[in-house]
Amino acid sequence: MAEHTYDVIVIGSGAAGLTAAINLAEHCRVAVIAKGALSDGSTAWAQGGIAAVLEPGDTFDSHIEDTMVAGAGLNNRATVEFVVENAPAAIERLAALGVPFNPGGEDERWHLTREGGHSHRRIVHVDDATGWAVQQALEAAAKANPNITLIPDMVVIDLVTGRHGERYSGEGHVWGVYACNRRTGRVELFTGRATILATGGAGRTYLYSTAPRGATGDGIAMAWRAGCRISNMEFMQFHPTCLYNLEVKNFLITEAVRGEGGHLLIPETGHRFMPDFDSRAELAPRDVVARAIDHEIKRLGLDYVHLDISHRPEEFVKEHFPNIYEKLLGLGIDMTKEPIPVVPAQHYTCGGVVVDLDGRTDLPGLYAAGEVTQSGLHGANRLASNSLLECFVFGEAAARHIIANWEDLPEPPPIRPWDESRVTDSDEEVIVAHNWREIRRFMWDYVGIVRTTKRLERAAHRVQLLRQEVEDYYGNFRVAPDLIELRNLIEVANLIVRSALHRKESRGLHYTLDYPTTLPQAIDTILVP
Structure with a gap:
């Protein structure tokens, strides 16, 4: 087995991971492991922008209050203050790295x-493709740094804990990961004094999602198996406006289209229905709009x-949404002259691995940042454009804590090699493909935007059946990327359903x-391994 130290x-290799790596690289050698290509994660897909107090009339208190209101009181105020103030x-720092934010008018530096x-x-932005611009700048900085090694096409299987192979709850020191090399199919070992999870969310648990295929x-599943607490998994954000097109999956129509005056209408009648549901109409928070x-x-x-x-001037629409305009035009829709067909789709995982303000998890040596975490920032519903922001602030916080406590992080001990002596190559790939489809379908039907206890119990029953099937399969056959992902999907589906059944109220996204x-009283749902 190949070993890398x-x-x-x-x-x-998204915003959280690369931010952490760039900050760490001043002091230590860092490996950044990506599941596919470096740009395949959610960061590159983010259209909207990044929220920050930059306007003269705006205040930290106002941004904090907006975040708390959206989060339905479940946010941790200390976390919200920490992120907003940073x-x-x-x-x-992003501007210094070369992110070309849209310039403002005479008296403002950037267009908000x-x-x-x-x-x-x-919201600072780069047209309607902010995430892509951020991803490119971070990747360029990482590639230029001799202390950072970027390793694509490595599908991580599990965290390496204290005495690897036994269950831990809060005790097992994390020394790195076992990962499956997509190109060779072999398992490789990566060890270090500290490990940072920046793996993104769990959108692909659902049939319709704006998340990339790797989400x-x-x-979340690896941290749970290793012994970390997982919190608030019932809060799955559904983006209200994903393009409805049978050929093109997952194309998001950014929130900013509504922010700049877009109306939601009933197709046949043209009735504008959002004012029937909320006085803020199309500018209501995402959960309200998605439910409507x-x-x-x-x-x-x-x-x-x-x-x-289409009621806004043609030039205004083209200037503000150039990428969306071009994409839709290629599909035969001219958004300057006609409406866009949209449906809600899973968009963001508000729950995840419990972390503190230094990005520390329950396990020594293991940190986490970004969508994989439940930091206390988002509460029961994420406020638009706070997600990339969380990645930068917590990626940096984790790096800062690791550097400050370097002497207290011990060197990895010898780690047991991956054992493949009792498994064979799979001869039933159809099981993996079928189970993957089944999970996403029942999660969409039973654990979607509007829930009932009966539907959740049906989902729980299906999860248990599939879980047993997947574990049997995993125990008998060599690991492969699809099998690793299926095992994680079923674990996460279980955590979502358990959390949803536990919450006996409607709050935010649940x-x-x-x-x-x-x-x-607002109380976090916390699952303990």
Whole structure:
């Protein structure tokens, strides 16, 4: 078995992972492991922008309050303050790395947009492809740094803990990971004094998702198996406006289209329905808008609703949304003249691995940053454009804590090699493909935007059946990327369903017909291995 030793192992090559690596590289040798290509993660897909207090009339208190209101009181105020107050400095560092934020007018440095749930214009952006610009700048900085080794096409199987192979709860020191090399199919070992999970969310647990194909909850599942607490997995954010197109999956129509005046309409009648649900109309938070669309689609038996910004001047639309305009034009939709068919789709995982303000998990030597975590920032619903921000602030915080405590992080001991002596090559790939489809279908139908206890119990039953099947399969056959992801998907589906059944109220993104009211006290759902 090939073994690779570095100072720190970073799993994930998006905003959180690369930010951590760039900050660590001043002091130590870092390996950044990507599951596919370096740019395949969610960061590159982020259209909207990054929220920060940059406008003269705006305040930290206002950004904090907007975040808390969106999060339905479940946010950790200390975390929200920490992230919001570090936001302007994070934007400055990105600009210094060469991220070409859209310039503002005469008296403002950058152009700021406004999105649902924000009381001010505070979103810096690069047209409607901010994530791609950020990803390119971070990758360029990482590639130019001799202390950073970028390793694509490595599918991480599990964390290496204290006496690898036994279960730990809060005790097992993490020394790195076992990973499957996509090109050779062999398992390789990566060890370091510290490991950072930056693996993103679990969107692909659902049939319709804006997340990239690799968002299978790997980091959450691995941390849970190793002994970390997992929190608030019932809060799955559904983006209200994903393009409805049978050929093109996962194309997101950014929140900013509504922020700049787009209306949601019933296709046949042209009725603008959002004012029927909320006084903020199209600028209501995502959970409100997604539920309203879901309600109208189910009530009227529609496939989609319309998002229309054609009443704004043609040049304005093209200038603000050049990438979306071009993409839609290629599909025969001219958004300057006609409405866009949209449906809700899973978009963001608000729960995850419990971390503190230094990005530390329950396990010594293991840190986490970004969508894989539950830091306390998002509460029961993420405020638009706070997600990339969390990646930068916590990626840097984890790096800072590792460097400050370097002498206390012991060298890895000898690690047991990966044992393949009792397994064979799979002869039944159809099982993996079928189970993958089945999970995503029942999660969409039973654990979607609107829930009931009966549906959740049905999902729990299916999870247990599939879990046993996948474990049997995993124990008998050589690991392969699809099998590793399937094992993680079923683990994460289990955590989502358990968390949803545990919450006997409707709050934020968790809406259940059996408990439609919100309880007076906001309490995190915390699952302990």
